[in-house]
Amino acid sequence: MPAQPLDTALAEVRALLLDPARLTRAVAAGRRRGQAPSVVRAELRPVRLKAGMRLQVVTSDGVRPYTRNLAFGAEADAAVDALLAEPFGNWHVQTTDATVQVRVTKSGAAQVHRAATRSTADTAHDREKEYLLDPGDPLFDVIGGSAAKRRQVDAFLRALAATLPANEALPRPLRVVDLGCGNAYLTFAAYRYLTASRGLDVRLIGVDVREDQRARNTELAERLGWADKVHFVAGTISDAPVDGADVVLALHACDTATDEALARAIEWRAPWVLAAPCCHHDIAAQLRRVAAPAPYALLTSHGILRERFADVLTDALRAALLRRHGYRVDVVEFVDSAHTPRNVLIRGKYTGASADGDEYAALVEMWQVTPRLAALLGEDRSAG
Ligand SMILES: C[S@@+](CC[C@H](N)C(=O)[O-])C[C@H]1O[C@@H](n2cnc3c(N)ncnc32)[C@H](O)[C@@H]1O
Structure with missing residues (x-):
């Protein structure tokens, strides 16, 4: 799998994270060589609240989770940019039609793996199969x-x-x-x-x-x-x-x-x-x-x-x-x-x-x- 510039790969991830119609769930974890992110893990998913669609961001310092529900727009943009700037080693993004995995190599480039999600049309069915509370929560x-x-x-x-x-x-x-x-x-x-x-x-x-x-x-x-x-x-x-x-x-x-x-x-x-x-x-x-x-x-x-x-x-x-x-x-x-x-x-x-x-x-x-x-x-x- 050829490596590509990290910026390009993260720009693709950013677009998916900020698209509530496509994003199912994303997890950032791991660390880049010689660096440590400020949180050990971040998980993002769109949630429908009384106030409307929000981007739920759950970060964990390894001991306790911290949950925020952010309005799409400036608030979610800022949180996503901050997370993308963290030196995570991997991003795993599931959308309604694809899974995109980005792994940062030792030299700081990105290896990107893309796969089509099993069903493209029936997202309700896809969501149905998911956990209500992910066992990795x-x-x-x-x-x-x-x-x-x-x-x-x-x-x-x-x-x-x-x-x-x-x-x-x-x-x-x-x-x-x-x-x-x-x-x-x-x-x-x-x-x-x-x-x-x-x-x-x-x-x-x-x-x-x-x-x-x-x-x-x-x-x-x-x-x-x-x-x-x-x-x-x-x-x-x-x-x-x-x-x-x-x-x-x-x-x-x-x-x-x-x-x-x-x-x-x-x-x-x-x-x-x-x-x-x-x-x-x-x-x-x-x-x-x-x-x-x-x-x-x-x-x-x-x-x-x-x-x-x-x-x-x-x-x-x-x-x-x-x-x-x-x-x-x-x-x-x-x-x-x-x-x-x-x-x-x-x-x-x-x-x-x-x-x-x-x-x-x-x-x-x-x-x-x-x-x-x-x-x-x-x-x-x-x-x-
Ligand atoms: C098999 S555990 C299940 C615990 C938990 N609901 C779960 O699913 O992980 C049953 C629990 O019921 C509690 N228990 C048994 N009889 C009880 C009673 N009469 N009043 C209050 N607690 C009781 C026990 O102390 C035990 O913690």
């Missing part, structure tokens, strides 16, 4: 997390994006809780997506029973500069002092902690709830204690089948209880099972219209089980 440098967790979080955010209506139809500020937040990967990623990509004013509370998680997550929120909007509480999901929420999130809250999350969503009449359950021990244990009704003993006589059946029964009963309490519910696979076997998502939208509970009552009676969610809602098995 500098946010993850701060919060950590394995590649598998990043994929789960991205898939969960995708489901959230598909669930929430347009910004105009959302409460302001939007109150979000992440119940059983653990290391808060989802909490921080959701905050980043809802604020930076959607332009929303968000108050987020993460709840986890572990005090060490609260302390760690609070410290991370401070490092990210989000401590005034993102808070963490140590306590059980059932008892944590949270007044209410517009959006309830729960990703792999253990066993019956998912039931606690759904019960609080119902208590708050939270307009949206998204819960991806984890292990299901409670109903599995109940099934072990009673004889299966005829002719279904074959479903529960082998341990592995009983566990899988318990998973299905538990989530079907959770969905039914949500419907009885005024939610429209769907149960979907939110991420490929290659990334986690716990890939079911229970998604509810509060409508106030309650479904009747006859089938629910018949099912729990037949299998002689009491779902934890029913107990938390103060219902006994026979409540139909």
